[in-house]
Amino acid sequence: MNQHKNTTILIVEDDFALRETLADILSGYHHVIGSDNGAEALEILQNCKPDLLLLDVMLPFPLDGFSVLRVLKNDPVLSLIPVILMSGIKTEQTILEGLKMGANDYIVKPFRSAELLLKCNNLINMRLKIEQKVEREMFIKTPQVFQFDIESEFKQKFENITRAMVEGSDFTVPNIASKMLMSISTLERWTKKIYNMTPKQYIQHTKLTTAEIYLRQRLTSVNEIAYTLGFSSVSYFCLSFKKKYGKTPKAYMRFPAKAEPVIMHS
Incomplete structure (x- = not known):
């Protein structure tokens, strides 16, 4: 079954x-x-x-x-x-x-x-099956320019919602799906299509990239960042951050990665 x-x-x-x-x-x-x-x-x-x-x-x-x-x-x-x-x-x-x-x-x-x-x-x-059929027909029958608009609309709404939720305890897949007015399975198909990530992976990615910004700014402690972003423990946050950025949060705070140079065009 x-x-x-x-x-x-x-x-x-x-x-x-x-x-x-x-x-x-x-x-x-x-x-x-x-x-x-x-x-x-x-x-x-x-x-x-x-x-x-x-x-x-x-x-x-x-x-x-x-x-x-x-x-x-x-x-x-x-x-x-x-x-x-x-x-x-x-x-x-x-x-x-x-x-x-x-x-x-x-x-x-x-x-x-x-x-x-x-x-x-x-x-x-x-x-x-009905949801999948509607999605397939929508993309088959919709001109490519409008398909792009549909994806852009999803991205804008999804990223606005997740950005607003990143520091809350309600930053979960069911809550995101509810705010997007779609089922969890439909949300997963969209995030895999657009970001090549599951919603759960996107949440983790968003938390870590937000943590990187906080560490670069050096405005608060590692412990405070971990709890603010809803990690289950400080140790789990440190392990996850090191896996993504190659340094522990404390080491990154002392020696952050260099920002990408801005190339000015004349």
């Missing part, structure tokens, strides 16, 4: 044991986020656009699953997220109501783990 470790599933289920079981089933194939109520789920969806929403119908007051689904389908961005409803209620009326509201599937509890995994993977694969 295909693994999509760069895809995300949001599980909204108030039963803790069941939510953990679902996470165990899916986490071998996808990144999983969990929530136990509708209000929190909607808050998560404002900051992270998952590739699939697994939504329990019988959530606690005030927002049950149908209420959450209604909010999603009235939002132009969130409405694109595939939704599988889960419930112990198996009446035809309830199932049809969920499907009429825009759910992609309805699965009745208790269900088999293999069935759930296949339904999730099928919906995610379908979404990825």
Whole structure:
């Protein structure tokens, strides 16, 4: 079975044991986020656009699953997220109501783990194929000058977003994808195409090039730079910096690389 470790599933289920079981089933194939109520789920969806929403119908007051689904389908961005409803209620009326509201599937509890995994993977694969098809058609049908404009627009937006996030704790791939209004897999295809890097590699590259500027300016300490740029530890920052620039940060601060000469044209 295909693994999509760069895809995300949001599980909204108030039963803790069941939510953990679902996470165990899916986490071998996808990144999983969990929530136990509708209000929190909607808050998560404002900051992270998952590739699939697994939504329990019988959530606690005030927002049950149908209420959450209604909010999603009235939002132009969130409405694109595939939704599988889960419930112990198996009446035809309830199932049809969920499907009429825009759910992609309805699965009745208790269900088999293999069935759930296949339904999730099928919906995610379908979404990825549609995204890829749209991208291919866009580049085939669009004149080359406009293709260049599309890439330029992506670069400008992407670099503005990452530049603004470089000193924050939210400088992560899911958050960048959310701000770009695209899935993580789509973001990865674009960064590989334009920068020949994965988003994670681009984040590391941006942090280190920013650190190099700070060290050259000698305005703060190595420790402060490491924590400001969100490295997990000072030692990891030092190892990463030395690998890229051939010197430890302290050595680089004392003897920075010479700036490239500026050639003046007459």
